[in-house]
Amino acid sequence: MVSAGASRVRSISRVLFVVGLIVGFGHALPSAITVNDTQPDPPAVLFSRQLLAARHLQVGDVVELSGDPSGANPQQFRIAGSYEPMPDPIRVTSERLEARLHLPDLLRLTGDPDNPQDDDSLSAISVKLRRPEDAEAFARDWSARVPAIGVRSSGGGETEHNPFEVLSRFHQAIASLTVITGAVFLLALMVLLADERRETIGTLRLIGLTRARVLAQVLLEGAIIAGAGAIFGVALAALTEGVFNAFFQWRYDTSLIFVRVTPSIAWRSIAVAIPLGMAASVLASWALVRSNTLTLVRR
């Protein structure tokens, strides 16, 4: 991303603000105005879906936009279509009241007529590199060559201060606490299960099965129970994924995807659950397997 021109940034944000002002308060302008057929067709503008809905506008309506915060010198635009704003987790709680104009229209709308340079000034230029991995070096190089502009890589980076990395660590911490709670629950169930089968284990030992053989059976049972539970959990998550996404997309009026059960997450859940289940079953049965056989059968 290459940025230049302090005033341009403010102007563009003011345009968006004015759109917000017009839409939010409705004092400055009507939601749509009638255009005389003899007038030339106004330039096209795209409105975000949210903006159209908020002001009850529709494609084909003519609206007035102003680059001045006070709403002065408005220009007419015809809504040529609507678009879904790029989902942005950072702005998930913000109303996406946005508009997209052709660059010359925006420059004409926001430019200062007394400043001829305004017609040739931009707030930012997005650059796509042939080799994305060179982004940092490119930014350094151009910052040094043209000190008046700021050049920075648009990649968020996997640094520990990236907000999504931080939220991901928080979610992992919560998930691990939930797993620990689940493990205690599993252990309690396994203890009950083992206790119920005290006599069965005694009988198996009496008919000649070694402790190792009984333990192997317990281990296998634990793996099967935990595996089945994990598969059920993954299936439940996959089934309810759409419900969660639909709820949060409705709640925040966004197309952002909040929950996604990926194969990697599914495998990770199963990989955590099965060893936990095996460990819980062995831990729960250990005392029984090592007990005196006659005690187990109450003789």
Place this chain on the structure above:
Amino acid sequence: MRALAFAWRSLLRRGGRSALGIVGIAAAGALMFDMLLLSRGLLVSVRELLDAFGFDVRVLASEGIPQSRLPIEHALETARALSALPEVASAVPFRIGEAEVAADSDRPDEVALFAVGATTRRIWTVVDGRDLSGREDDALDVVVNHRLAERMNAGPGTSLELRGRCSATPSILPPITVRIAGVATFPFDSGAQLTMASRFEVLDRLCERPAGEADLIMVASRPESGPDAAVDAIRKARPDLYTFSNDEVIERFERVGFSYFRQISTALAIVTLSFGIVLITVLLTVSVNQRLGEIAALRAIGFSRHRMAADVLWESALLVGIGGLAAIPLGMALSIWLDAILRSLPGVPATLHFFVFEPRVLWLYAGLLTGVALGAAIYPMWLVTRLPIAGTLRREFVS
């Protein structure tokens, strides 16, 4: 023997199983306790931050996100006019900008710069040197935070060269030299932020913004009037400005900015509640099933249905109560860890917390645990009260 004592002995008799139940409740309870701390923690913390320096009303030129807000023109005059209102104790205009200071490294450091109209009420606490003054000679004085002082190896009396950074790029205006008057702590500082405060003159010289503009005016109401009266008075005096009390800011923040943490805490609290109910229900049900003969015998010698149900309820209450008590210190310890993770989010003030204890959390927690104890006991109590005495005794003795 009273039902409580009877339940206690029953739990002791099955020590291992009871301990597991208590550990399970402690783990689930700790997570639930943390979610309760999270559910309003950020709100409480933001509220404390907003209230920290006695400003209880904010005045803006427009609504919307900070990047798109209009500046307040003639802010110093506006602040003076607001200060003259009988409901207002003081009104301080603020302008927020950025600057660059050249450190030892190749790249200059970015500094958050707060410009304030001359006043005695501040949003920082000077810990070394002196505060900004209203004297003409001190117009280019600044106060800096500890981190900036250390970074620049500077202190009160030292000069710094500043270049404005009024948008994404450095300003084209020439750098200016400012003098550090003092070192201060700023409540809104994030972990690594370099912060500086100055009078308006510094930002006026650094950025190509019209002089006298402010981003907001912070107002302290008179104690005898209160913030609501001050808000009404300001709205009446300046209907063109947007005036909010701290309560309204918090209410707005709760509605839009805070919903994520509220929802995640609600979802996890429900999950942990369900864990707790299912765990104790299973433990008590198995326990009751294993003691059917004993329960039938007790019923036969005169224990009433209510008494047997009370035993089960007390068992549930003891398991949940002991586990729930153990969960509080565990949850507090975990919340420190979880809070540290979230506080590493970029731009979060160092004094802001996501997990905050308040007395209502304890009441809510106790209420939820009571619900767990009652909910978990319902099915085993139903089993106990419906138990046929003769049939059960016969079946137990025959088997």
